Structures are given as structure tokens and as C-alpha cells.
Amino acid sequence: MATSAPPLGRRLDWQTVRVESTEPLGRRARLLKLGVTDWPGHLPGQHADVRLTADDGYEAQRSYSIASAAHEPGVSLAVEHVEGGEVSPYLTTEIRPGDAFELRGPIGGYFVWEAANGGPLYLCAGGSGIAPFKAVLEHRERFARGVPTTVLYAVRSPEHAMFAERINALATSDPALQIVWTYTRAAPKSWRGYARRVDAAMLRETAPRPDARPLIYVCGPTPFVELVASTLVELGYAPESIRTERFGPSGE
Amino acid sequence: MDTLDANELDGNAAAGLLASVFVLDATRARIVCAACGHDAALAEQRAFALELGAVLRCPNCADITVRIASTRHGVFIDMRGAQVVHFV
Ligand SMILES: Cc1cc2nc3c(=O)[nH]c(=O)nc-3n(C[C@H](O)[C@H](O)[C@H](O)COP(=O)(O)OP(=O)(O)OC[C@H]3O[C@@H](n4cnc5c(N)ncnc54)[C@H](O)[C@@H]3O)c2cc1C
Ligand SMILES: [Zn+2]
Numbered sequence: 019m020a021t022s023a024p025p026l027g028r029r030l031d032w033q034t035v036r037v038e039s040t041e042p043l044g045r046r047a048r049l050l051k052l053g054v055t056d057w058p059g060h061l062p063g064q065h066a067d068v069r070l071t072a073d074d075g076y077e078a079q080r081s082y083s084i085a086s087a088a089h090e091p092g093v094s095l096a097v098e099h100v101e102g103g104e105v106s107p108y109l110t111t112e113i114r115p116g117d118a119f120e121l122r123g124p125i126g127g128y129f130v131w132e133a134a135n136g137g138p139l140y141l142c143a144g145g146s147g148i149a150p151f152k153a154v155l156e157h158r159e160r161f162a163r164g165v166p167t168t169v170l171y172a173v174r175s176p177e178h179a180m181f182a183e184r185i186n187a188l189a190t191s192d193p194a195l196q197i198v199w200t201y202t203r204a205a206p207k208s209w210r211g212y213a214r215r216v217d218a219a220m221l222r223e224t225a226p227r228p229d230a231r232p233l234i235y236v237c238g239p240t241p242f243v244e245l246v247a248s249t250l251v252e253l254g255y256a257p258e259s260i261r262t263e264r265f266g267p268s269g270e
Numbered sequence: 271m272d273t274l275d276a277n278e279l280d281g282n283a284a285a286g287l288l289a290s291v292f293v294l295d296a297t298r299a300r301i302v303c304a305a306c307g308h309d310a311a312l313a314e315q316r317a318f319a320l321e322l323g324a325v326l327r328c329p330n331c332a333d334i335t336v337r338i339a340s341t342r343h344g345v346f347i348d349m350r351g352a353q354v355v356h357f358v
Pocket of ligand 1: 065080081082083084096097098099100101102103104105106107146149150263264265266267268276277279282283
């Protein structure tokens with residue numbers, strides 16, 4: 019940058035981070051645990067930008083939600099492998115512990131939920147859109163267990179689910195937390211729950227009633243978010259009560 | 271809303287670039303569209319985010335509200351399409 023005036027406050031800048039460890043998340047995604055040295059702490063729901071630079075100087079940049087709880091040290095990203103993608107196949111299949119890349123974050127105050135915001139809470143995730151909600155649910159578990167919460171999680175198949183065990187475990191020990199799964203392509207054998215794309219009937223059956231004034235968060239592929247948010251408005255939920263974050267075309 | 275493009279994002283995708291310029295959180299800033307007067311959060315603007323910039327459009331009328339470009343000469347922000355940008 020050509021400017022030289024020093025910032026008065028703190029602006030975000032890139033920092034080099036190192037991959038501490040990685041682990042598979044279902045069959046299609048990977049959790050990257052990053053060692054960050056300069057991290058002010060994050061809020062549940064925030065994201066970070068990743069910048070990769072090739073040897074020839076070519077750069078690619080993408081955003082990823084912070085999947086790790088804000089009250090725990092470190093930063094974890096949950097990256098879904100997008101076939102034919104430029105960045106996610108590298109992050110899910112090639113990167114190794116010890117490798118480094120640049121990170122800019124934490125970012126955003128709009129798609130954030132904290133205990134003080136209260137509830138009831140209705141979280142709708144499509145595919146990798148569960149990543150920010152994992153941080154939200156762990157924050158809730160620690161600081162706001164009583165807040166009535168329903169998660170509607172749409173995934174193509176059980177192998178596409180991220181954090182399935184963790185999320186189910188949070189719910190089994192907590193009567194105020196309900197997880198509703200829908201499998202859009204292939205359901206487990208003898209599955210009796212939803213096995214279709216999200217539609218108006220499913221939203222009506224799973225969301226708190228409009229007069230309960232739920233706080234609604236919708237996250238995932240753009241077509242998923244558009245459909246869920248516009249259907250909720252048709253069902254009578256106030257547009258101001260619905261917060262959205264669109265991930266682009268990647269699969270639901 | 272007119273036809274949907276799956277590549278479309280929203281203002282959240284431009285938030286990192288904006289946070290490299292503004293100290294206050296830009297995603298919660300309210301934008302009043304100059305064309306139709308619609309008032310929405312920056313995060314709710316429709317966005318085509320390129321890596322080094324973004325074009326934000328009003329979620330109501332789809333007119334361009336904000337354009338951001340990051341260049342070797344600094345970050346340029348064109349807010350002609352916004353009547354008011356209200357940081358909260
Ligand atoms: C705020 C934010 C948070 C995000 N958080 C996460 C997260 O936590 N986890 C996560 O996995 N992802 C997240 N994403 C998505 C992520 O940033 C990347 O978009 C994703 O990883 C794909 O990047 P890529 O480089 O692999 O694919 P790209 O190279 O960007 O391509 C994406 C895919 O779209 C296909 N494609 C491209 N153009 C079209 C088209 N016109 N029509 C149909 N298909 C097309 C490509 O073939 C490819 O399969 C987030 C995005 C945003 C904006
Ligand atoms: Zn407008």
C-alpha cells in the first residue's frame with residue numbers, strides 16, 4: 019500500500035499462521051487447527067480470510083468461519099472439499115501440520131450470537147454452513163445453556179455431515195437443545211426423520227412459532243440461504259429477526 | 271428478487287477487506303440505498319466479491335450501493351449508491 023498515515027485504531031492485517039494439526043470431519047471435510055500468535059479473541063459466528071501464495075507469487079483468498087469455541091485457545095477452520103475448487107482441495111487434502119499460510123481475522127459483527135442476545139434461537143445450516151454454529155453452540159453450552167435452541171441441519175448424506183458426534187453429544191445432555199437433521203440425497207438406513215430438501219412444511223414444523231420471536235441465523239450455500247430466508251419471511255417471521263451468511267455455490 | 275446466481279455472496283464476504291480499512295465493524299453498518307431508500311445492514315447487501323474488491327448491491331432493488339477495490343495504490347471505496355452509511 020502506498021499510504022503511510024498510521025492507523026489511529028487497530029485495523030486488521032494479515033498474519034502468518036501455522037497448521038498445528040488436522041483431522042477429518044466426515045468424509046468430505048477437514049478441520050484445521052491453527053496456531054495463532056496475535057489473536058484478540060473472537061465472537062461466536064465470526065469468520066477469517068485465508069490467503070495462499072504460490073511460489074510464482076499467484077495469490078488466492080477465501081473466507082472460512084471460525085469453528086472453534088471463542089473461549090478455547092487457538093483457531094480452527096472446518097473446510098469442505100469442493101470438487102474442482104481452487105483453494106478447498108488444497109486445504110483438505112494437501113496441507114500438512116507445520117505448513118503455513120496467511121490469515122486475516124476475526125471478521126464481522128453481524129453474523130454473531132452471544133449469550134446476551136438471548137433466544138429462542140433457530141439455526142439453519144446447509145452443508146459447511148454448520149461451521150459458525152458449532153462455535154455458537156459451544157458458546158451457548160458454556161454460557162447460556164437454558165436458551166431454547168433448535169438447529170436444522172441439511173446435509174446430502176451422513177458422510178457429508180460435519181461435527182455430527184459433537185453436535186449430537188451437546189444435545190443429548192441438554193433438553194433445551196434440539197438438533198433436526200435432514201438428508202437431501204441419501205439418508206441412513208431405517209432413518210425416520212426428514213430426507214428431503216428444506217421446504218416450508220419442514221420450517222413450520224421445526225422453528226419456534228413466529229409469536230415466540232426467535233432469533234434466526236441461516237448459513238450455507240447461497241441457494242440454500244435464499245430459499246430458507248425467503249420461506250421464513252413468507253411464514254411470518256420478521257425479516258429483521260433473520261440473519262444470513264452466504265457461502266457461494268458450494269454444495270449443500 | 272430477480273433470478274438467483276449461486277455465486278452471489280453477501281456483505282459478510284467483503285468484511286475482511288473493509289476491516290483492513292475501518293476500525294469499526296462494517297458488517298453492521300446500515301446502508302440506505304440511494305436509488306430506493308431501502309435501509310439494510312452492509313452484511314445484507316448482495317455481493318459479488320472478487321479477491322481484491324467487491325460490488326455490493328441493495329437487497330431490495332439490486333442497484334449498486336458500494337464498490338470496493340484494493341490496489342497497489344491503496345483501497346478505493348465508491349459509495350455513490352448509498353445515501354447514508356451509518357456505523358453503529
Ligand atoms: C463469509 C464466508 C464464510 C465461509 N465459511 C466457510 C466454512 O466455514 N467452510 C467452508 O468449507 N467454506 C466456507 N466458505 C466458502 C469458502 O470461502 C469457499 O468459497 C469454498 O471453500 C470454495 O472455494 P474453492 O476455492 O475450493 O472453490 P472455487 O475455486 O472458488 O470454486 C467453487 C466451486 O464452485 C464451482 N463453480 C464456480 N463457478 C460456478 C458456477 N458459475 N456455477 C456452478 N458452479 C460453479 C467450482 O467448480 C467449484 O466447484 C465461506 C464463504 C464465505 C463468504
Ligand atoms: Zn435499493
